[in-house]
Amino acid sequence: MTPRQDSAVPKLRLRGVTKRFGANVVLDGIDLDVAAGESLVVIGGSGSGKSVLLKCILGLLRPDAGSIAIDGEETVGLTGRARDRVNAHIGMLFQGAALFDSLQVWENVAFGLIQGRRARRPEARARAMECLDQVGLHPRVADLVPAELSGGMQKRVGLARAIAARPDVVFFDEPTTGLDPIMADVINDLIVATTKDLGATALSITHDMASATKIGDRIAMLYKGRLIWVGPAKAVFDSGDGYVDQFVHGRADGPITEEAEAEA
Numbered sequence: 001m002t003p004r005q006d007s008a009v010p011k012l013r014l015r016g017v018t019k020r021f022g023a024n025v026v027l028d029g030i031d032l033d034v035a036a037g038e039s040l041v042v043i044g045g046s047g048s049g050k051s052v053l054l055k056c057i058l059g060l061l062r063p064d065a066g067s068i069a070i071d072g073e074e075t076v077g078l079t080g081r082a083r084d085r086v087n088a089h090i091g092m093l094f095q096g097a098a099l100f101d102s103l104q105v106w107e108n109v110a111f112g113l114i115q116g117r118r119a120r121r122p123e124a125r126a127r128a129m130e131c132l133d134q135v136g137l138h139p140r141v142a143d144l145v146p147a148e149l150s151g152g153m154q155k156r157v158g159l160a161r162a163i164a165a166r167p168d169v170v171f172f173d174e175p176t177t178g179l180d181p182i183m184a185d186v187i188n189d190l191i192v193a194t195t196k197d198l199g200a201t202a203l204s205i206t207h208d209m210a211s212a213t214k215i216g217d218r219i220a221m222l223y224k225g226r227l228i229w230v231g232p233a234k235a236v237f238d239s240g241d242g243y244v245d246q247f248v249h250g251r252a253d254g255p256i257t258e259e260a261e262a263e264a
Helices: 049-059 081-087 105-109 111-116 119-133 139-143 152-162 182-197 209-215 232-238 242-249 255-263
Strands: 012-022 026-033 038-042 064-072 090-093 169-173 201-206 218-223 226-232
Touching: 012 049, 026 049, 038 049, 038 209, 038 255, 049 064, 049 169, 049 201, 090 152, 105 111, 105 119, 105 139, 105 152, 111 119, 119 139, 119 152, 119 182, 152 169, 152 182, 169 182, 182 201, 182 209, 201 209, 209 232, 218 232, 218 242, 226 232, 226 242, 232 242, 242 255
Parallel strands: 038 201, 038 218, 090 169, 169 201
Antiparallel strands: 012 026, 012 064, 218 226
């Protein structure tokens, strides 16, 4: 996939994306544009559809209806080599880092280069070392295995792997889950720095508002499968929407609670 130079073409464009599992509608007609170089964060509670949205964009799930275009190219229905070609330009930081226990740290970072791009091990290791340095890890970490690392260090390794292939788009799945507030802030800073260094478009999903407002240019809130608010990150705490306000301020009382009680 060769990125288009036309700035009018969004990096990601979703139109009418719908996904259901049986009678449960998880995504209900999602329309969303993400510009090249922009960082968009999708927030929402558990079961709101954030992870399903990410999987549909990645091609891990096929939506029941709608369009998902990357650089203007329709990706819904792509399989095999065509899907691999698109995903070769995408980096991913998984929740919990998702490192391979049996591989050394540098091999984890270089996994996509070696397995996906058939890079030679010496060149792949050199790139891995560059990425580890970018996320603030000492060279000696390269030859350790994940079990020898703290949770924060594992998350840094996951970030190094996500940027190793110099992707155009990077997805972040709950990037600060399980981290203490200080390490979470370190990871947020690294996400901002590394994506800007790459010039990459970022799409993140999280329920951590400190993370969302730090890494996002814009924030979108999913509720019951629909985007109920999209706006600048700095405006999310004063959105004027009752559902958004309750979620971002962590209030027990509000329309979300009332609807949940009414459905119970």
